[in-house]
Amino acid sequence: MPEDAPSPPMLGVIGGSGIYDIEEIENARWEWVETPFGAPSDRILVGDLAGLPVAFLPRHGRGHPLPPNGVNYRANIDALKRLGVTDILSLSAVGSLREDLPPGAFVVTDQFIDRTIQREKSFFGAGLVAHVSMAEPVCNRLGDLVERVAREEGLRVHRGGTYLAMEGPQFSSRAESELYRSWGCDVVGMTNMPEAKLAREAELCYATVAMVTDFDCWHPDHGNVEVEDVIRVLQANASKARTLVTALAESFDHRPVPCGQGCDRVLDTALITMPEARDAETVRRLDAVAGRVLTTDTEET
Numbered sequence: 175m176p177e178d179a180p181s182p183p184m185l186g187v188i189g190g191s192g193i194y195d196i197e198e199i200e201n202a203r204w205e206w207v208e209t210p211f212g213a214p215s216d217r218i219l220v221g222d223l224a225g226l227p228v229a230f231l232p233r234h235g236r237g238h239p240l241p242p243n244g245v246n247y248r249a250n251i252d253a254l255k256r257l258g259v260t261d262i263l264s265l266s267a268v269g270s271l272r273e274d275l276p277p278g279a280f281v282v283t284d285q286f287i288d289r290t291i292q293r294e295k296s297f298f299g300a301g302l303v304a305h306v307s308m309a310e311p312v313c314n315r316l317g318d319l320v321e322r323v324a325r326e327e328g329l330r331v332h333r334g335g336t337y338l339a340m341e342g343p344q345f346s347s348r349a350e351s352e353l354y355r356s357w358g359c360d361v362v363g364m365t366n367m368p369e370a371k372l373a374r375e376a377e378l379c380y381a382t383v384a385m386v387t388d389f390d391c392w393h394p395d396h397g398n399v400e401v402e403d404v405i406r407v408l409q410a411n412a413s414k415a416r417t418l419v420t421a422l423a424e425s426f427d428h429r430p431v432p433c434g435q436g437c438d439r440v441l442d443t444a445l446i447t448m449p450e451a452r453d454a455e456t457v458r459r460l461d462a463v464a465g466r467v468l469t470t471d472t473e474e475t
């Protein structure tokens with residue numbers, strides 16, 4: 175393969191609350207992946223779907239032992255990248271902040287507001303500083319494909335919407351819920367940040383299907399969100415989500431290459447630390463995430 179050729183496609187799926195397995199994956203094996211950032215949420219289910227290599231990671235671990243603020247997002251993204259994943263589809267439960275997004279709605283979000291406070295948000299830092307753009311935090315190539323295959327499968331999806339990522343694990347107060355609504359946010363969840371930021375740093379295309387499970391706590395005609403409501407709605411929608419993932423895998427080879435938005439090349443312009451000022455250990459930890467742009471420098475040190 176020429177040095178600049180895009181990596182062969184591999185779809186990563188991060189399953190959120192209520193999605194701990196994808197039974198349709200063939201030749202499936204749960205693989206443990208070591209990372210320089212610690213342990214991922216669980217083993218990763220690697221196999222094929224409609225002939226496409228895929229990797230599935232349950233975000234909260236099988237059986238849901240991890241809270242949203244206890245997920246090692248860096249390890250998860252590093253592990254998927256290490257396995258060869260090029261694109262990540264996040265399947266996430268969310269609360270709705272809009273009357274016209276009732277439980278059962280699927281939203282392919284296109285913006286995020288990050289209100290999380292206690293999480294590692296970057297692979298980079300002292301010894302190697304990088305600034306990637308998050309102006310368009312979702313990959314439109316992947317989002318377009320998700321929207322198209324969902325419609326072809328007869329699923330109703332809303333394209334676009336702002337996902338407010340809160341720290342959790344408690345649900346919002348009514349004042350917070352109203353605040354997010356006044357900001358024009360569409361859905362609220364606890365996990366897609368810093369996940370989307372880290373995917374961008376790792377040059378992975380990232381899109382989310384936000385699956386509405388409740389009206390949070392702002393709606394006068396609906397009760398406050400409870401975990402059992404979330405799980406009940408998700409179970410009712412799990413087969414739709416799996417249909418979507420299979421259809422996505424079937425169409426995956428037809429997506430434009432390379433990514434028109436440049437998700438797969440963001441590090442070409444993001445590193446600011448001069449090669450001579452880089453910390454060798456930091457550079458080594460970034461072998462999977464940034465190896466494409468660091469290989470030469472590392473070899474020289």
Ligand SMILES: CSC[C@H]1O[C@H](OP(=O)(O)O)[C@H](O)[C@@H]1O
Pocket residue numbers: 189190191192233234241242265266267268342363364365366401404
């Ligand atoms: C069980 S409800 C709250 C929980 O569900 C969402 O997680 P995920 O995005 O992984 O589906 C939400 O963000 C919270 O973590």
Ligand SMILES: Nc1ncnc2[nH]cnc12
Pocket residue numbers: 267268269270345346362363364387388389390391399404
């Ligand atoms: N209302 C809500 N707030 C935050 N995360 C959620 N996940 C599902 N429903 C949610």
